[in-house]
Amino acid sequence: MAHQTRLSRLLLSLALGAFAAAMLFPIAFTVLNSFMTEEEIGRNYDLLGKMAEAPAGGQAAFVNLKLLPDWLTIRQYAQVLILSPKFLRMFWNSIALVLPIVAGQTLIGSLAAYAFAKLRFWGRDQLFLVYVMTMLMPFQVTLVPNYLIMDRLGLMDHELAIILPGIFGAFGVFMMRQFMSHIPYALMEAAKMDGAGHGIIFARILLPLAKPGLAALAVLLFVDYWNMVEQPLIFLQDAAKQPLSLFLAQINQSARGVGFAASALYMAPMVLLFLYAESYFVEGIQQSGIKG
Amino acid sequence: MSKGRLRGDGFVAAIFLAPSLIGFSMLYLLPFLIGLYESFTDGTPGGSIVGLENYIELLRSGSFRKAAQNTLLFTGIGVPILIALSLTLAVLLNRVLYFRGWIRTSIMLPLVVPVVSVVTVWQILFDWNGSLNAWFDRVGRARVDWMQSYWSMSIIAVMYVWKNIGYNMILFLAGLQSIPRDYYETASLEGAGRLYRFRHITLVYLSPTMFFVLLISVINSFKVFRETYLLAGDYPYDRLYMLQHYMNNMFFSLNVQKLTAAATLMFGCILLLVSGLLRVERQFREFTD
Amino acid sequence: MEERMTSSRRKKLRLLTGLFLALLVGCTLAGNTLRNLALPRVYLASAGSGTILHPYEGTATVMPKESKEIVNPAGWKVARILVKAGDPVTQGQPLIVYDDSETREQLLDMQTELKKSTLSMSLLQSNYREAAISGDEQKKENARVAIETAKLDLSTQQRHIQQLEKDLAENRQSVAPFDGVVTRLNAAVGFASSGSPELVLTDSAKGFAIECQIPGDVANLLEIGEDLDQISLIGRDSRQLTGAIVDIKESLPEQVNSSSGGNTGELPSVLPHSVVRIEIKDTKLQGGERVKIAISKESENSMITVPNEAIHYDERSAYVFTLDTDSGPLGNAYRAVETPVTIADKNSFVAGISEGLFPQQEVILHSAKDFLMDGMRVRR
Numbered sequence: 001m002a003h004q005t006r007l008s009r010l011l012l013s014l015a016l017g018a019f020a021a022a023m024l025f026p027i028a029f030t031v032l033n034s035f036m037t038e039e040e041i042g043r044n045y046d047l048l049g050k051m052a053e054a055p056a057g058g059q060a061a062f063v064n065l066k067l068l069p070d071w072l073t074i075r076q077y078a079q080v081l082i083l084s085p086k087f088l089r090m091f092w093n094s095i096a097l098v099l100p101i102v103a104g105q106t107l108i109g110s111l112a113a114y115a116f117a118k119l120r121f122w123g124r125d126q127l128f129l130v131y132v133m134t135m136l137m138p139f140q141v142t143l144v145p146n147y148l149i150m151d152r153l154g155l156m157d158h159e160l161a162i163i164l165p166g167i168f169g170a171f172g173v174f175m176m177r178q179f180m181s182h183i184p185y186a187l188m189e190a191a192k193m194d195g196a197g198h199g200i201i202f203a204r205i206l207l208p209l210a211k212p213g214l215a216a217l218a219v220l221l222f223v224d225y226w227n228m229v230e231q232p233l234i235f236l237q238d239a240a241k242q243p244l245s246l247f248l249a250q251i252n253q254s255a256r257g258v259g260f261a262a263s264a265l266y267m268a269p270m271v272l273l274f275l276y277a278e279s280y281f282v283e284g285i286q287q288s289g290i291k292g
Numbered sequence: 293m294s295k296g297r298l299r300g301d302g303f304v305a306a307i308f309l310a311p312s313l314i315g316f317s318m319l320y321l322l323p324f325l326i327g328l329y330e331s332f333t334d335g336t337p338g339g340s341i342v343g344l345e346n347y348i349e350l351l352r353s354g355s356f357r358k359a360a361q362n363t364l365l366f367t368g369i370g371v372p373i374l375i376a377l378s379l380t381l382a383v384l385l386n387r388v389l390y391f392r393g394w395i396r397t398s399i400m401l402p403l404v405v406p407v408v409s410v411v412t413v414w415q416i417l418f419d420w421n422g423s424l425n426a427w428f429d430r431v432g433r434a435r436v437d438w439m440q441s442y443w444s445m446s447i448i449a450v451m452y453v454w455k456n457i458g459y460n461m462i463l464f465l466a467g468l469q470s471i472p473r474d475y476y477e478t479a480s481l482e483g484a485g486r487l488y489r490f491r492h493i494t495l496v497y498l499s500p501t502m503f504f505v506l507l508i509s510v511i512n513s514f515k516v517f518r519e520t521y522l523l524a525g526d527y528p529y530d531r532l533y534m535l536q537h538y539m540n541n542m543f544f545s546l547n548v549q550k551l552t553a554a555a556t557l558m559f560g561c562i563l564l565l566v567s568g569l570l571r572v573e574r575q576f577r578e579f580t581d
Numbered sequence: 582m583e584e585r586m587t588s589s590r591r592k593k594l595r596l597l598t599g600l601f602l603a604l605l606v607g608c609t610l611a612g613n614t615l616r617n618l619a620l621p622r623v624y625l626a627s628a629g630s631g632t633i634l635h636p637y638e639g640t641a642t643v644m645p646k647e648s649k650e651i652v653n654p655a656g657w658k659v660a661r662i663l664v665k666a667g668d669p670v671t672q673g674q675p676l677i678v679y680d681d682s683e684t685r686e687q688l689l690d691m692q693t694e695l696k697k698s699t700l701s702m703s704l705l706q707s708n709y710r711e712a713a714i715s716g717d718e719q720k721k722e723n724a725r726v727a728i729e730t731a732k733l734d735l736s737t738q739q740r741h742i743q744q745l746e747k748d749l750a751e752n753r754q755s756v757a758p759f760d761g762v763v764t765r766l767n768a769a770v771g772f773a774s775s776g777s778p779e780l781v782l783t784d785s786a787k788g789f790a791i792e793c794q795i796p797g798d799v800a801n802l803l804e805i806g807e808d809l810d811q812i813s814l815i816g817r818d819s820r821q822l823t824g825a826i827v828d829i830k831e832s833l834p835e836q837v838n839s840s841s842g843g844n845t846g847e848l849p850s851v852l853p854h855s856v857v858r859i860e861i862k863d864t865k866l867q868g869g870e871r872v873k874i875a876i877s878k879e880s881e882n883s884m885i886t887v888p889n890e891a892i893h894y895d896e897r898s899a900y901v902f903t904l905d906t907d908s909g910p911l912g913n914a915y916r917a918v919e920t921p922v923t924i925a926d927k928n929s930f931v932a933g934i935s936e937g938l939f940p941q942q943e944v945i946l947h948s949a950k951d952f953l954m955d956g957m958r959v960r961r
Contacts, residue, residue, distance in 0.1 A: 013390040019381075020398035023454065026413040027405055047421035063416055077432035081608035085914075085960075088609045095447070112312035119301035119308065129566070134320045136507070136562050138514040140539035141555040144330065145323030146549050168315030178504070200305045219404065227406045229518055248408035249522055256412060263409035268601060270404040275596045278397060285459065286466030288776030289504040 027267070029067060034076055034260035036037045036069035046129065048256075052104060069089035076261035086247065087262060095241035097159060098225045099231075101166030102218050109172020109217065110180075114202050116173065117180035118188065128177065142220055150235060161235040166225055168287055172217055178288035181212030215277045216284025331552035346553040356554060359538035362445070362531060363558075367514070370449045371509045375502070378457045382464035383494070396465075400458035407455075409521045418447050444529045452516045454504070459512075460505050467501030468494065496576075503573040510565070620960040622940050623917065625904065629886045630940040632879040633926045633933045637799040640815065641791040643861065645868040648764060655752040656774045657681060660684045663754075666766045668784065670757040677768055677779055678754045688745040702731050744951035759784055759944045764868055764875045790827065793874055798928060800829060800855035802878040809859060811875035820865075820871065828858040839845030884933040891944045892924070892932055899924050901938070902945040902953055904961070917945055919955035 033041065080087045083151040114127050115121070146165065155161040183206060191201050207214070229245050236242050244266055251259045274281065324400040327382050334342045348355050387395060417423050425435035471493065479489050495502075517536035520528055526541060527533070535558055542551035653659075657679035664676050675712060690695050709724035713918075765781040795803070812822040815837070831853055859874070891901050898921050904915040922937035 007390060012387065013382060013392075013395075016384060016389065016395050017391060020395040023402055023457075024398045024409040026400060026454070029413050030409060030418075045416060048415055048419050062421050062422060062429065063419065065423035065426070081604070085613040088605060088612065089618075091605065092609070103696035108315070110310045111308045115301075115305040115308035118306040129570075130321070131316070132507070133559070133563060133566060134316070134324070134396040136511055136566065137324075137555075137559065138517065138536050138539075140508040140517075140536045140543070140551075141558060142320060142323040142327060142541050143539060143555075144328035144551055146319070148326065149319070149323055158434050164315065164521075165319045168312060170316065170320070173312060183502065196436075198301075198308070202308070223404045223406070227408070227518070229408065234543075245406065245408050249340075249405075249411075255568075259412055263406075263412065267405050267409040269598075270406060271401065272594060272598045272601065273396070274298050274401065274404040276591065276598065277391060277449065278400075282396075282400075282462055289463035289466060289501050289508075 027271075030260055030267070031264045032067055034264040035072045036066075036257070036260070037071050037073045037075065038257040040066075040070055041260070045256055063232065076258050077265075078266060079258050080261045084258075086148050087244070087265075089240075090242060090247045091265075092243040093241060094245065095224060097162055097166075098222060101162050101169075101225050102221045104163070104167030104178075105169050105172040105221055106214055106218055109165060109169075110176045110207065110214065111202070112173045113176030113180050114198075114206060117175040117183075118185075118206070119198075131170040131173050135174050143234070146233070155235075157235070157236060157238050157241070159241060162228075165231075170223075171224075172221065175217050175220070175288050176210065176213055179210055179216075179284065182287050183209050197262065207241050212280045212284035213288060214284070215280035216282075216288065219273060219277055219283075222273060226270060260263050297480045317419075327552040327555055330548055331556045334549065344412060346549045347557070350550055350553045352555070353550070355533070355536055356550070359533050359535045359554075360557075362533055363514075363535040366445060366448070366514045366534065367510060368512050370452050370516075371506065373449065374453050374456055374460060376506060376511055377453060377496075378460035378505075379464050381457065382468055382492075386465060386468045396461075399461060401456050403458045405455075408520050408522060411519070414447075414451060414519070414523060439524055439532075440529045442531060444524075445531045448516055448532060451519045452513060456509065456512045462479065463501055463505050464498065467498045471497045471572065497575045500573065503569060506569060507566075509527075510562075532566055602697075612918075617960055621948045621953070623902075623904070623915075623945045623948040623959045623961055624951075625943045625961060626888055626946045628889060628934070628938050628940060628942045628944055629931075630883060631886055632881075632883050633886060633928055633931060635799040635802060635876075635878045635880070635928050639793050639795070639796050640871055640873050641793040643789045643791055643866055643870045643872055645762075645783035645787070646790045646860065646870075647787040648781050648783040649758060651676065651706040651755050651758075651780050651782055652778045653677075653679065653768075653773060654755070655684075655748060656773050657683070657752065659768045659770050659779070661771060662766070662768055664763050664766070664780070666763050666780075668763045670761060670763060672759050674756055674757045675754045676757055676763070676782075679752060679755050681749050684749055685743055688742060688749065691738060691742045691745060695735065695742060695781050698731060698735050698738055702735065702783060705731055709770055736837075755779065757782060762868065774853070784942070789823070789866050789868055790858055791854055791861065791872060791874070792858050794804055794854045795857050795876070796829075797853050797855060798926070799876055799878055800831075800857060802880070803829060803857060803876070805829060809874070809876060812859070812861065812879070814874050815871040815873055822861050822863055822866075823888070824859040824861040824920065827860045828856075828877065829928065830856045830858075880933060884935060885938050885940055885942075886931045886933055887922070887938065887944055888946060889927065889930060889932055891946050892922070899932075901934075903938070904943050904945065915959050915961055916955045917948075917957045917959050 036044075044066050047063050069090055112131075116124060116131075150156055150161045155164070187205055187209070188201050191205055196204070227245060228243070229249055230245055232243050236246075244262075248259070248266055252260060331346055332341055332343060334340060335343070381399065385392065389395065415422070419425075420435070420437050420440075422438070424438065428435050436443055438444060475493050475497075476489055479493060484492070514536065517534055520532050520534065521537070521540075524532060526537065526544075529536065535554065539551050539554055542548075542554065621856070657835070659677055661678040662676075663678065664670060664674075670676065675877065685863040705724065705728045709721065711729055712720035712724045714773045759782075760786045761782045763780055764783050766779075768779040768822045803826055805825045805828065808823060809826065810823045812824055814820045861872075887901060892899050893901065900919050902917045905915040905918045907916070920937055922934045924932045925935035926933035945953065945959070
């Protein structure tokens with residue numbers, strides 16, 4: 001839009017920059033507060049969750065929202081990383097739960113997506129609709145039957161009770177199908193001329209072309225499952241197997257100081273992953289969304 | 293697309309679909325069908341069929357109606373707000389800007405931040421003694437118990453928008469960039485105003501994207517349960533009591549019949565929504581093609 | 582989309598990610614994560630509260646309360662036995678018939694002797710008459726004395742005969758002195774019993790009794806006069822019987838194994854067994870039946886209970902390990918603490934603690950390591 005003046009561009013940039021800063025606020029707040037001393041955190045946020053009315057006639061008391069700590073300390077990190085026996089174990093638990101899910105759903109999803117996007121068979125669109133429907137369902141919808149099935153399979157309290165449903169989630173199929181339907185047939189056609197079968201077309205042509213889609217899917221899945229709280233809450237009673245998200249859900253209520261450090265550490269892998277894969281991620285999401 | 297290429301792929305398709313389909317039917321389809329069956333039986337071990345009794349009882353239950361109402365309300369209001377905001381943002385970001393990349397990255401970042409990591413921040417902001425009330429107090433207004441009042445749903449909506457606006461914005465950005473520039477130029481030459489161009493070019497050509505965004509937004513509106521759960525627990529303020537809370541609590545009180553009936557009803561509603569969307573989308577596609 | 586991601590930025594991010602992971606791995610290896618896994622794992626139970634059940638189960642033989650030994654009164658050989666062991670008999674019923682032929686012979690002899698004496702008596706009387714006629718005073722006197730002597734002999738013989746006749750009548754057979762049951766039969770046809778009773782007869786009217794050895798902890802809670810109803814016959818007829826305790830006698834303390842010190846968790850059996858006598862009223866019993874007795878007593882007052890497994894002993898006292906929690910914000914650190922306890926009561930599963938613990942307090946049942954020491958760090 002060439003008629004845009006420099007001034008309006010600057011103003012708009014500033015406005016959007018402010019908005020972006022506001023978006024970043026919770027993240028920055030968590031990270032910065034993680035370097036606060038326990039004492040300062042207590043002083044600032046002790047009033048949280050206390051319903052007591054303000055003393056009669058006195059000043060109403062509020063928490064003191066503070067972005068920058070008075071004193072920097074890495075004590076909280078030392079607490080979390082070195083002194084606590086639980087944090088890192090649960091961190092690796094999380095990794096052990098999430099990595100198989102991401103790898104499995106990406107792979108299995110791509111395979112199924114290929115069939116949905118590039119092959120024609122009876123009942124294709126109806127079946128795809130079933131997948132989409134399932135994807136839309138909240139986890140609670142199939143909670144009871146899932147519980148029964150896991151119980152029957154003897155998987156209660158086993159990591160597989162989380163991993164298996166994760167691997168076969170419908171989102172991967174949906175997303176990859178969306179992405180793959182944009183890959184032109186012409187490329188497949190050329191390979192077919194050279195005598196390649198569907199397996200080779202999938203592995204040598206579709207997958208490399210779908211790289212942004214795979215990256216986007218992987219990031220989204222990673223985030224989604226890294227985040228899960230309800231599933232392990234029900235399926236993993238054994239504290240030794242629980243992922244970090246449960247730990248954080250408990251810690252936030254009791255110890256805020258280390259909570260910030262733990263939270264910052266918990267979001268770090270996600271943020272790093274996102275920043276690293278951002279361009280692929282953006283491209284992948286965009287291509288999957290352009291046409292239905 | 294030529295039909296010859298696509299005919300007779302059933303066998304290959306079966307191979308490609310098999311791994312997914314096996315797991316999918318075992319872990320999603322079968323549980324759903326079991327749930328469907330359970331919803332028509334009474335709770336006894338033998339399980340005799342009682343027809344629609346569970347549903348009638350469910351619809352009579354006040355807490356279910358409240359939960360359904362809240363879910364509907366939240367999805368019905370939250371999703372359009374989110375879409376409107378992210379579309380605005382996308383339109384604004386689709387211009388030449390300073391720090392455009394940085395701004396985009398910042399807006400997308402909340403997408404990858406785990407909920408549990410920022411729950412404390414929300415708490416600090418929206419608590420009775422929280423910062424928002426502190427600011428209210430400073431400008432001389434009475435404080436509001438955000439999480440325990442009519443406002444609570446707006447708070448949850450803020451979290452929902454915060455988390456999902458980036459994703460939708462990216463999708464819309466792609467949609468916007470796929471609209472050929474000369475459409476706008478032609479329209480400008482013909483004397484069409486900004487609003488006209490937005491309504492008749494931008495919105496029309498964004499409609500396929502819109503469909504996708506809508507789906508994703510609905511899914512994510514269900515995921516907001518996690519924030520609510522972490523902030524307010526099993527039994528939050530009335531306004532926040534969602535269907536997921538209801539189902540979760542039914543699960544923990546072992547009321548399988550009510551849960552499965554509620555799940556089936558929810559499924560039915562989503563099915564209606566999706567098929568409605570599909571129909572609209574198909575019409576639109578025919579229209580734009 | 583413009584390409585914003587320069588390769589240098591990507592390199593930086595890669596480095597950052599690597600550093601982050603290295604930090605986590607390093608901390609995992611160096612911090613408490615691994616060390617904590619090396620701590621002995623302990624299994625806990627929380628102290629309950631309630632009464633302590635003292636169960637006893639045992640078997641005993643029903644003994645008649647009163648029995649009579651029937652002896653062979655005359656030492657005659659046994660001719661016929663009319664009853665078998667286990668037979669119920671009524672008062673007056675003949676039990677054993679003895680061989681009286683010898684005595685009968687003797688009686689005949691005596692009777693013959695008597696006849697002879699009677700004959701010689703008449704001779705003496707005629708002698709006396711002659712002497713009286715002859716007037717020979719001396720002769721008369723002699724004849725009178727002879728008659729007197731013979732009279733005495735005669736009466737002696739008659740008494741003998743009477744005695745033998747009585748013996749024959751009385752000892753020809755033994756009869757039951759009361760209603761009862763034959764419990765033992767020693768007699769054998771053709772033999773005279775040598776001192777031991779021919780048979781033993783129980784008096785069913787007087788009732789039966791059992792005696793059993795009951796561990797001290799249970800016996801201490803029993804009272805004389807107490808009714809017990811968990812007694813049942815073993816065998817085909819598993820009837821339920823009732824009884825009452827008539828006597829509790831402490832038997833001598835058993836040899837206590839004094840070497841059982843240390844942490845074996847075994848309780849030195851302090852309380853000796855008691856012999857408890859229980860009377861059973863039941864007319865259908867005969868004696869000799871096996872019965873099963875179950876007694877289940879609760880301690881009188883409710884107390885804190887701990888599984889025996891958790892209790893350790895040293896030379897002087899008993900103690901348990903409790904858990905000391907240093908609660909940190911990121912999970913807790915645990916320490917095993919030796920807590921002396923006073924055991925007030927115990928059965929074979931739990932011990933009642935009168936001092937040292939509070940209800941619901943968690944105690945260490947056992948640990949993955951062989952032994953624990955006071956203050957040792959553990960994980961749960």
